[in-house]
Amino acid sequence: MYSKIVILNFPSEVAQKALVCQLTKKYDLMFNILRADISNKREGFMVLEISSPAKADFKKGVEFLKTHGVSISHPEHQIFKDEEICTHCGACTAVCPTEALYIQRPEMEVIFDKKKCSVCELCILTCPTRAMGLFSKTGEEVS
Numbered sequence: 001m002y003s004k005i006v007i008l009n010f011p012s013e014v015a016q017k018a019l020v021c022q023l024t025k026k027y028d029l030m031f032n033i034l035r036a037d038i039s040n041k042r043e044g045f046m047v048l049e050i051s052s053p054a055k056a057d058f059k060k061g062v063e064f065l066k067t068h069g070v071s072i073s074h075p076e077h078q079i080f081k082d083e084e085i086c087t088h089c090g091a092c093t094a095v096c097p098t099e100a101l102y103i104q105r106p107e108m109e110v111i112f113d114k115k116k117c118s119v120c121e122l123c124i125l126t127c128p129t130r131a132m133g134l135f136s137k138t139g140e141e142v143s
């Protein structure tokens, strides 16, 4: 299964169209909306995890969105977890919308699965020890 997190930016003229639903109908793609701010007649965005049995179908779906005026980007930053600072208190697991942070039992360790992270940054705001941070894809820490 091919899976990728993408950010869709909708110009106001297409914000009211049900383009994302067409991904399933036309290309058999599955999607999970991780974050969204979109409404009729104004610009909006969605952070989607799109999954597909074949990468080729994923590409066709992305092309379909682009031809309808949706611009697509990938998260510019990545989240990291500093294992030396983390106390495994579990606070971040309560706010993580994608289950990228979860408690592994019976060890009760908090595990970070980077592949599931949507870079929503909620864990950074929640972590009492500042173990969660943000860095750019060039490796530079940004918060």
Ligand code: SF4
Residues within 6 Å of the ligand: 081, 085, 086, 087, 088, 089, 090, 091, 092, 093, 110, 126, 127, 128, 129, 130, 131, 132
């Ligand atoms: S909130 Fe911070 S200290 Fe607590 S488990 Fe998550 S990363 Fe570790």
Ligand code: SF4
Residues within 6 Å of the ligand: 079, 095, 096, 097, 098, 099, 100, 101, 116, 117, 118, 119, 120, 121, 122, 123, 124
């Ligand atoms: S940024 Fe933090 S809270 Fe948001 S999806 Fe990634 S790990 Fe979860």
